[in-house]
Amino acid sequence: MGSEKDVWAVGDSYEAYAGRWSRRIAEAFLRWLDVPAGRRWLDVGCGTGALTETVLSVAEPARVVGVDTSAGFLAHARERIGDARAVFRLGDARSLPVPDRGFDAVVSGLALNFVPEPGRAAAEFARVTNPGGVAAAYVWDYAEGMAMMRFFWDAAATLDPAAADLDEGLRFPLCRPEPLARLWTDAGLDEVVVQAIEIPTVFSGFDDYWRPFLGGQGPAPGYVMSLGAEHRDALRELLRERLPSGRDGSIRLTARAWAVRGRPAPATAVGSTARGPEGR
Structure with missing residues (x-):
């Protein structure tokens, strides 16, 4: 999923960059969904398994199927996840390799904006969600609320206006409440809430903030690693100057995500052709 601008492949680098924060968002997201125990889950765009692992630890699922293109x-x-309830499959959000109405909870964490045709993905969410189940997703608020990335791109654009072409806040207009609600409604889902x-x-300090940007995973780290040493050093020092630092050297920021959920409409017709055995 995504474009060549979005380099996502190496799990360890992603974990250092955003994975540690995505796990905390995942837990809050699951508390919000409040799905009963013993249900069947599908994690679309599961990545390194942050959301899958959180489902296993707090939601008491019967089974979790993780699907990703990487x-x-x-x-x-x-x-990392040694739990017999979890299986992982290579697949695309736009054509999920699972049967119709096979899951009680179909979720996606921090991935939907990287799908080239999110409308097709949302329709697939509706297709594979069991009547009475829930389809839900969350994405970073790149434009405003994901401060770690916001500080980065504002500094990058100060030194290089062309960097704005890579800024997720501009590239992903989907990551706002109104577009997310419309995406779910257009897919035929009811009771939509954002x-x-x-x-x-x-x-802990500036190095803790800066080091993950050297891992090359994602648009911002990929941009950093494309720079010459002099430009990279200038960007690092501008960020060091701009980031709020406490007396102990720590940098305290916040990360906001937008979450959307909905339920299959009773009258919504979905395809009848099963695409695989998972979820049964």
């Missing part, structure tokens, strides 16, 4: 991420998830979820992101 074999590298799936390998990382399989290696909710802000915010967590603190505290860095």
Whole structure:
């Protein structure tokens, strides 16, 4: 999923960059959904398994199927998550390799904006969600609320106006309440609700903030690693100057995500052709 601007493949680098924060968002998201225990879950765009792992630890599922287009991420998830209730499959959100109405909870964490045709993905969510179940997703508020990235892109654009072409806040207009609600409604989902979820992101010092940008995973780290040494140093020092630093050197920011949920409409017709055995 995504474009060449979005380099997502190496699990360890992603974990250092955004994975540690995505896990905290995942827990708040699941509390908001409040799905009963013993249900069947599908995690679309599961990546390194942050949301899958959180479902296993707090939602007491019967089973979780994780689907992603990145074999590298799936390998990382399989290696780290040793739970027989979880299986991982290579697949595309626009054509999920699972049967109709096979899951009680169909979810996606921080991935939907990277799908080239999110409308098709939302329709697939509706297709595979069991009547009475819930389809839900969350994405970073890149434009305003994901401060770690917002500080970065504002500084990058100060030094290089062309960097704005990579800024997720501009590239992903989907990551706002109104577009998310419309996406779910257009997919035929009912009882659609959008909710802000915010967590603190505290860095022990500037190096703790800056080092993950050297991992090359994602638009911002990919941009950093494309720069010459002099330009990279200038960006680092501008960020050091701009980021709020406490007396102990820590940098206290916040990260906000927008979450959307809905339920299959009773009259919604979905395809009848099963695409695979998962979820049964």
